[in-house]
Amino acid sequence: MTAIHELGALDLWRLLHARELSAVEVAEHFLERIERLDEANAFVHVDRELALRQARAADEADDRTGIIHGLPFADKMLTRRAGQPAAMGSRWLEGAVADVTDPMARVLDTGGGVVLGRTAAPEFGFAGYTRSALHGSTTLPGRPDLHAGGSSGGAAAAVAQGLLPFAPGSDGGGSIRIPAATCGLVGLKPTRGRVPAHGGVGTVGGLVTAGAIGRSVMDVALLTDALIGRVNGDTPHELTLRPPEHDDGSLLAAAVRGEGRYRIAVMTGTPWDATHDIRIAPEANAAVEVALAALEAFGHELGEVALPDATGYADAFTALWRGGAAAIGVPRAERGRLEPLARWIIDTSDELGAGGLAKAQLWASAFERRVLAAFAPWDAVLTPATALTPRPLDWYPIDDGEADFDRQVLHTPHTSFVNVTGLPAIALPVHQAATDDGDALPMGVQLIGRPGEEATLLAIGRQLERRIPWKQRALARIRD
Known part of the structure; x- marks a missing residue:
């Protein structure tokens, strides 16, 4: 008999709706696994009492129309939930408890989900890997010497260990796609504005949106529908990007x-080429070649597209990042409690000013138009998900914030411009890179779509999933 944690989210959903499994039984199974098997440090907090209370309510409910009714998930620790820890991975907020619940948590509750706890992230989500002085490092499951990616590294590590069937995350520069690809999972960043509860609209720079991580394309699609808050096929009445007419x-x-x-193009170049020595590892190129071979076999039209002029990108992106950081409001006298990366970003935000932020936003808008024009002939654009293999724990110079940021750019130069342009993108774990010690490391590709065209990305991803056995690989890595 298939164990509960080996079932996909959609399979669990079917069993819960048929009452062949109870939500309490499912929650207890995953809670026991978290307590026993979280060697990657995916969770920073578990609330068994809350989880079982929500599970019992799901079992007793007459109305089971919630799109993720009875399914367990965990909040990324940057999402506030009343009564839960709210330190945001920072010693500056150590001991803080949330007094409000963020819309992203509420929409998953409304969808019928059962929250088990909180997954790890770096301080304020500023890094593309998951480590904080408060919670330590989250590692690639099975490889305690390697980072799991970030900032949604706890979410990805939880799914990869079989501690959750899927997990929500947030993505401001690659924070869903990076850990998903690193951990051999699927990760979707929706279009800016597609997720009403947390879609980037109304935020500084509009970079950060909620998204989903799972072992399969279908599980990621299910959770994304829940994040959008769709009921019976209708999108909510709140501000949201409507799906295309088709x-x-x-x-x-x-x-x-x-x-x-579809028409799919491989993108040449990255927006960081003018300022950083970007080198694409053979393993990353191999992942692209694996994807291309499968896409060609499906009969897609393939081609190549160059990223348009990105001169000034580094200055604009870091200015937008600093603008968002400034909104945190850490007093200068208390910044000694921040880690070097967060302190560098927040200190330099003081020098930005309204003029600097406005200039960056205008540059980003012009860049977005150039990218949309270049990508317009194509249904999707293909890049590596990461330029390098999963990084060793000591690879990032954590004592130097600026140098740390530069190292992150070298690892993931293809992801942040998707946030600047607001486009949807999905990470797909198409490749296994052999190592000298006989191990195999996940390597993924990124597919970027047109605005609002998540359905196209999911359809292409599903085709690749039928040919490339990443679900089986993910299951093989899960410990019992």
């Missing part, structure tokens, strides 16, 4: 069908 409204339906022939 989209029936369900991302899960698009993933299940996995149909279509």
Whole structure:
């Protein structure tokens, strides 16, 4: 018999709706696994009492229309939930407890989810790897010497260890796609504005949006539908990007069908080429080649597209990042409690000023138009998800904030411009890179879509999933 943690989220959903499993039984199974098997440090907090209270309510409910009814998940620790720890990975906020619940947590509760706890992230989510002085490092499951990626590294490590069927995350520069690819999982960053509860609209720079991580394309589609808050195929009345006219409204339906022939281009160049010595590892190029071979076999039209002029990108992106950091409001006298990366970003935000932020936003808007024009002939654009293999724990110079940031750029030069342009993107774990010690490390690709075209990305991802056995690989790495 298949164990509960080996089932996908969609399979669990079917069993819960058929009452062949109870939400309490499922929650208890995952809670026991978290307590026993979280060697990667995926969770920073577990609330058994809250989880079982929500599970019992799910079992007793007559109405089971919630899109993730009875399914367990965990909040990324940057999402506030009333009564739960709210340190944001920072010693500056150590001991803080949230007095409000963020919309992203509320929409998953409304969807019928059962929250088990909180997953790890770096301080304020500023890093593309997951480590903090408060909680330590989150590592690639099975490889305690390597980072899991970030900033949603705890979410990815939890799914990769079989501690959750799927997990929500947030992505401001690659923070869903990086850990998903690193941990051999699927990760979707939706279009800016597609997720009403946390879609980037109304925030400084508009960079950060909620998204989903899972072992399969269908599980990611299911959780993304829940994040959007769709009920019976309808999007909520709150401010949100509406799906295209040809989209029936369900991302899960698009993933299940996995149909279509598309025009897909490999992107050359990165926006950091002018300022950093970007080198694409053979393992990253191999992942692209694996994806291309499968796409060609499906009959897609393949080509190449150059990233348009990105002169000034480094200055603009860091200015937008600093603008968001300034909103945290850490008093200068208390910044000694911050780690070097967060302190560097926040200290330099003081020098930005309204003029600097406005200049960066205008540059970003012009860049977005150039990218949309260049990508317009293509249904999707393909890049490596990461330029390098999963990074050793000592690879980032954590005592020097600026040098730390530069190292992150070298690892993931293809992800942040997708946030600047607001486009949707999905990470797919298409490749296994052999190592000298006989191990195999996950390597992924990124597919970037047109605004609002998540369904296209999921359909292509589902096609690749039928040919490339990443779900089986993920299951093989899960310990019992």
